[in-house]
Amino acid sequence: MGGSGSVGSLAIQLLKSQNISVFATCSDNAIELVKNLGADYVFDYKSSAEFEALRNYGPFDIVLDCTGQGIELAKKLNFQFRQYITFSSPLLKNVDKFGISFGMLKNITHFIQANMKSLSRKGFLLKYGFFMPAPQGIELLTRLVNKNQLLPIIDSSFTFAELPLAFEKVNRGHLRGKVVITMS
Structure with a gap:
């Protein structure tokens, strides 16, 4: 989800460098860009018919949410998937609002509730993606840039x-x- 932004465009290229099939969503004016990045299938998220067509390709192993909508988007999706990874964690918002102790407790509660409800209803796990610098990651990105497999x-x-x-x-x-x- 969100294949034309900075995170989505990087994710598409990284996944394709590992020979992984990529289904991406974006707005209609970004479809050509996302195809050129290597996505195998591109869907206009504004077109309900196209978005609904995703159901025919599932179930998906992972839905990577690069849109910032978080778990609310996962609840709206009308197709099957095993894992939902979002970069929109409520971590900082809850800590800012409730303080460290209660904020962290709220985060843990939210995470457990989301996964318990999700597993019982749709059968997917919610995960939060966080960026953490690692030498191996930088080395991989450098190799891919040098081989023209990753274009900023x-x-x-x-x-x-x-x-x-x-x-x-x-x-x-x-x-x-x-x-x-x-x-x-």
Whole structure:
């Protein structure tokens, strides 16, 4: 989900480098980009007919949510999958709102409840993806870039003086890759 953003476009390329079949969603104006990144099947998430067509290809091993919608999106999906990985963890929001102790307790409770309900209803596990720098990951990315199997996607570039404009662009969403700030 969200194959045309910075995380989704990277995920597609990483998965394809490992010969994994990739089904991706994006808006209609990004379909060509996502196909060029290597996705095997691309669906317009705004088209209910296309989104519904995903059901014919399942069940899926993993749904990787790069849209920021989190578990709410998983509840709406009308097709079968085994794992739902989202990068939209409630961790920081709950800690900010309830403090460390109660916030962490809320996070644990939310995670357990989501998985218990999910397993009993749809049969999928909810997982939160977190980025953690690791030398092996950097080495893999470097190898893939050197072999032209991984192309960084840049949406736009701004000077440091244009930083407020860059923030506005990021906040509007629907980016095609990263926004770069040039420091010189």
